[in-house]
Structure formats: C-alpha cells, structure tokens
Amino acid sequence: MLPATNSARPSLADVLTSCLDAILGRGNTLGLPPADRAIVLLVDGLGASSLRARAGHARVMARAFQKSSVATAGFPTTTAVNLATLTTGAQPGVHGLVGYTVLDGAHDRIVNQLNGWDDGLDPASWQRSRTVFERAADAGIPSVVVAQERYRDSGFTHAVLRGAGYVSGRTVPERFAAARRVLDSVEKGIVYLYVSELDQAAHARGWESGEWTDALEAVDAELGLLAASLGRSEGLIVTADHGVLDVPATSHVLFGDGAALVDGIRFVAGEPRCLQLHFEPDVSEALRAAVVDRWKAAEGDRAWVVTREEAIADGWFGPVVDDAVAPRIGDILVAARKAIAYYDLRAESQAGRHMIGQHGSFSPEESAVPLLRFGAFSTAGR
Incomplete structure (x- = not known):
C-alpha cells in the first residue's frame, strides 16, 4: 500500500500565507485572528515526535503543544523542498523544488538544491512561484528574514526568500534579539526567523544525542523570552520543515x-x-x-x-x-x-x-512537525 498523502492537518504551505492574511485582516486557513505583526520561527529538523520525547527540555514549547499543534511537512521531507513550500504557499509540484538533489535536464546533471546553485541555475525561474514576501510587498507589508550571514547571498535564498529584507545573527540569541528589533521597527510586518542548529546536531550526532537536546534547550529559552515580549497585536508561530530519524x-x-x-x-x-x-x-x-x-x-x-x-x-x-x-x-x-x-x-x-540523523521519507517522525501558537495567535484554531 502507498502512504496516505491526504491529511486533515494543516500544511506548511498554510503558515506564512495565513500570517499575511491575518495582517491584512482576512480569513485564513489556520484561523489566525487579525494582527499587526507576525513572526514565524522555523526550527530546522524539529519533529513533533522528538519534541514530545524531549518535552521536559523544552518547557515553553511543551506548554503550547496541544493535539491540534501538529502540521504536515510536504514530501520529500527535506529542507529545500519544505522551506520553498513554507515561503511560497505552494506544493513542490508547482514551486519546482522536488528533492535535496534533483535533475537539471537542460544541463544533464544533478544539482544540490541547498548549495549547488551556479550560473546555470537561475533562482528566479527554477523556483517557479511568487513568495509570500513578494505578495506582502504588493500589499505594502514589509517582510524580513533573520538567519545566519552565510545564507544571505546563496542561490537558495534568492530562490525562496525573494521579496524579503535580510538581517543576520551568528548565534541563536543574536537572531532572536534581531527578530525582536525588527518587530519593534515596523507598524505592520512579517518576520521569518530561521534556526538551523538542531538539524545540524541531528545529522552529526543524532536527535537522541546530548548535543541535540542542548540545542533544543537553547532555542526554547530564547523562545520564552521572545514570547513574553509579544504585544497584543503580535503573533508568533513555531514550526519546522521536517523531523528526524536516527539511522545507525x-x-x-x-x-x-x-x-x-x-x-x-x-x-x-x-x-x-x-x-x-x-x-x-x-x-x-x-x-x-x-x-x-x-x-x-x-x-x-x-x-x-x-x-x-x-x-x-x-x-x-x-x-x-x-x-x-x-x-x-x-x-x-x-x-x-x-x-x-x-x-x-x-x-x-x-x-x-x-x-546519523536522517530524513526525506513519509514516516511520522519525519513528516509531523510542530505548529505552536503564541501571542495574538495563541488561542486561534483551538
């Protein structure tokens, strides 16, 4: 039997699109109420099952984790695919990023969708959908990405983050602080905050390692500070692009x-x-x-x-x-x-x-990701 691809859960494609709709005062798939400012925290590699298993090390996330607090990552469950789905609101068959490495038929080669971009692969045409950030700009809503400096000018960034400003932070605390400053600088706007440390720890040591748990604790601590700082018209969603399995x-x-x-x-x-x-x-x-x-x-x-x-x-x-x-x-x-x-x-x-940590297929450990709501979004959809 083939895996089930129809799910009643929200999709990653719904997250940023719903945030933009909330800022514009429109109804949306996630049922978010109107807000002036929205922040989406994407914790790369944080599966729902891993979060449940380590809930004692993530008290802030655990308190927000209810039965409805799960979304479905698209297939394949890999970063290039699902960050594109998040930032465009489109599925892979439309936006065009369909794997970690894929066939570039025009040049008869396999290309890495995260770091294999060169002059032969145009981000503006290879990723085929307009981003949520571009649509926000059309409506006069600014968007800012907060991530590490090394990602600023990558082909992948130009493919999936176009339309947004870019602010960098080396450490997790620096990025959270930068996200707060961006929120304070706009009357209305979207902030997309990206954290890669859990995924990196999972690949190197496994999600069951002490290093992964340490990274989770660090993110949860910063999330607690950010969530406590949210004003009445500021909403925050925490999600992930995929979960992880440890494969010896x-x-x-x-x-x-x-x-x-x-x-x-x-x-x-x-x-x-x-x-x-x-x-x-x-x-x-x-x-x-x-x-x-x-x-x-x-x-x-x-x-x-x-x-x-x-x-x-x-x-x-x-x-x-x-x-x-x-x-x-x-x-x-x-x-x-x-x-x-x-x-x-x-x-x-x-x-x-x-x-050690792996992902890409359909298992619940890989495909079920958190969908946690804070601030103005905390009571939506319950």
Missing part, C-alpha cells in the same frame, strides 16, 4: 555493486531516505519495467518503490505537478518505510554515510 550505520542499505538495480540508470538523485533514480534517455520500456520490478522485489518490504507517474497520480508532490516540473522527479522513487538509508557504492563521495 548498521541500517545502511548499500547498492550499486551489482547491475540489477542500476541497469540503465544514469543519475541517482534525492537523498538516502528517498532515492530518485533517472534512466538513460534511450533505455527501453522493457528494461525500465524490469528495473522497477527488481527494486520492488529487493526493497518492497522496507520501502515504497514507485514510478514517477505513480507518485504524481498519488499526489506525492501535491495535487498538481506542472509539466515543466515533472522531469525533475526521478523515474523511480525509493522512499524508505523502515529506519534505513540507501547509499550508492559507486558515488565519488561517501561522506554522507557518517550522518
């Missing part, structure tokens, strides 16, 4: 040492928990079908193995996939069901195999 090296699934699973495959894209395999353009339909069948026979008990057409028909990338976006999706998708990660032995770099 003993659960790595290695492939590529034999021809059966890679026969006719030109590119391996995606990420370890959600492979996207692209065939050579001249591969016969018979071989394509045979390779799909081999993957299903080898991995069907621990992964969802589908063709591009099946994934699109089942709504994996949203209800609509634009014709220009479809070729970026793999011909075969292998999305892990169990706590495993796939690695191609033929890859030039095997550095990723040191990663």
